[in-house]
Amino acid sequence: MTSTVPTWNNQQPSPMPSDRYRAIWDRVPVPDLDRTWPARRTTTAPLWVPVDLRDGNQALAEPMDPERKRRFFELLISIGYKEIEVGYPSASQTDFDFVRDLVRLDLVPEDVTIVVFTAARDDLIARTYESVEGLPNVVVHMYTATAPTWRSVVLGKDRKELHRLIFDAAQEVARGAGDHPGRRFEFSPEVFNLTEPDFVLDVCNSLTRLWDASPDRPVIHNLPATVEVSTPNVYADQIEHMHRHLERRESVILSVHPHNDRGTGVACAELAVLAGAQRVEGCLFGNGERTGNVDLVTLALNLHAQGVDPMIDLSDIDAVRRTVEYCNRIPVHERHPYGGDLVYTAFSGTHQDAIKKGFAEHRASAAAAGLDAASAPWAVPYLPIDPADVGRDYQAVIRINSQSGKGGIAHLLQSEYGITLPRRLQIDFAAKVQEAADSSGLEITAEELWTLFCAEYGYRGGLGRWSVEHGTDGDRLFVVFDVDGVEVSGEAVATGPVEAMTRVLMSKGVDVDVLSLTQHSQRSGSDSAAITLAECRVGDRTVWGMGSHQSVTASAIRAVYRAVSTC
């Protein structure tokens, strides 16, 4: 038997019955078109329509109570959404009352349109209109499943019968609006993505005509991937096919409503926009039926990260997240794009090193261009956007565990404790950190890192009285220190106090040489301490010591003394 599997691929067939399932093109005709979407670019944000209060809410184990609904609604308004689906008012008293509260309490700004959802049933449509009485701008959103399985299994109707049902209900929708200028219509052929293209086109076009769509009063055709069943390119083809063939195209707003069953809801929405979609329905952080609706936060920030204004204010993403978590009673995952706790954090050494260098380069190039770092062009490795854009600080960007390296460790000590480690000390300390992290298996916080650093290199006492006199022959150092519990004194003259200190130590039999000395102040302002990091050769070992003191000389002497006391 000849095999098409290359010899380097020795994976074995799984025991799962994959042959039970059929690809989309074996289930429904897929438009075969000379597609143009792959070459397009998105340069403006589509109209976003959050459906958290309806589709998101209907997927919750505990649907939102009125207080939660209101908080969610106010959040959506505050961050800039202009069209909001607020519920399915004919389905439950809570939803009905919520819409009434919007009217009663005058909660809807003038420039915001409310969307209300209904099935294609006269009684439900009538109740829907009752709920929105008094609201100036409303979209009445009617849906019916159109896919073959739904037609036969759920609704028990053939194509013709279902078209009739939809058309009749759409007439009822039009009647309910009367001549109210602030009423517009939306139709969703539920499971659009598994419906024959010719059928769905027929249905949509018939409603465009019935509702007399015009550029001033466009209808919305919302084409859901109710259950995501194919790769995003197929959905994009389906959308482009509709985009090209919908009648009165300039009077139709083509909307999409992807779910995320295959984990590609975001890709579906993005490709659909390239393919002609102008409006996207979804939920914040991707709540919704099963694996959720497409995530509007990710979509918006994906645009932001490509230089396109998303027209939604996510500059305090944690506040948005907190409200969404409270209302949905579902936590946002730590790895969730843009909003998760860990998404701007690197634990691994090479990533940390690159980020640290990237930050330095960013600050330098911003300064060179006379720009504020917060608005200068961003090109920091591993961070697709500046965390500050969404209100995150840089504290959590680098965190330390056994996967970390010297760059990250140095960054944390620098950013949290204002101490700049020379490269060779970074290498020395990283080995000690790795040892500690390996043995505990845990993360090391900045505080623990500092404690470890001080324990490894920090001055621990042992120097007694000392004084420096500046003479014509150099600096004369007199110093008292402890040698194995015995107080010893010594003095020496040299070109500076540090050299004098090494001479004193050598006179006491310590073979020491100062290889490098770095000094900086630890904090700005009057209470700043001088930090000295001394690299010394003692016998055949290279050791480090850190001294810290208000006086530069004291900090240097301490650093050398500490290095020598290591041996």
Ligand SMILES: CC(=O)SCCNC(=O)CCNC(=O)[C@H](O)C(C)(C)COP(=O)(O)OP(=O)(O)OC[C@H]1O[C@@H](n2cnc3c(N)ncnc32)[C@H](O)[C@@H]1OP(=O)(O)O
């Ligand atoms: C993809 C989506 O998200 S669709 C929205 C789904 N959301 C919800 O279902 C939440 C709110 N729903 C509800 O509270 C209820 O389902 C109600 C009040 C709307 C209707 O309740 P009930 O009258 O008890 O019907 P039930 O919930 O069993 O719905 C099934 C019936 O609706 C019919 N139906 C389903 N979709 C539609 C539709 N779009 N238009 C008209 N009828 C429909 C079914 O054929 C079925 O009819 P049957 O009883 O004659 O077989």
Ligand SMILES: CC(C)C(=O)C(=O)O
């Ligand atoms: C009916 C539409 C809008 C929907 O919620 C879906 O298909 O998921």
